[in-house]
Amino acid sequence: MAQITVYTVPNCADCEAVKRLLTSQGATFTEKNVREDPAALAEMQAKANVRIAPVTVIDNQVFYGFFDDQRPGILEALARRP
Numbered sequence: 001m002a003q004i005t006v007y008t009v010p011n012c013a014d015c016e017a018v019k020r021l022l023t024s025q026g027a028t029f030t031e032k033n034v035r036e037d038p039a040a041l042a043e044m045q046a047k048a049n050v051r052i053a054p055v056t057v058i059d060n061q062v063f064y065g066f067f068d069d070q071r072p073g074i075l076e077a078l079a080r081r082p
Contacts, residue, residue: 004029007044007055015054017067018074025078
C-alpha cells in the first residue's frame with residue numbers, strides 16, 4: 001500500500017480539497033502542517049523544492065500546486081497502488 005503524506009497549512013482550500021480527495025478514494029495519509037512544524041517544512045522543501053502547500057507525496061511521486069493541477073496525478077498514482 002502506498003505511503004502518502006500531505007503537507008498543508010491552515011485555512012488552505014487546496015489543502016482541504018487534496019485531503020477530501022484522498023479520503024474519498026479510501027486512502028490513508030499522514031498530514032504535516034508546515035506552518036507549525038519547521039521540520040515538516042524542511043522535509044517538504046527537500047522533496048518538492050517548493051515553499052507553498054499543498055504538497056502530496058505518494059511513495060516517491062511528488063505533486064504540488066493547485067488542487068486542480070494535482071488531482072489527475074494523485075488519482076493515477078492511487079489507481080496504480082496494490
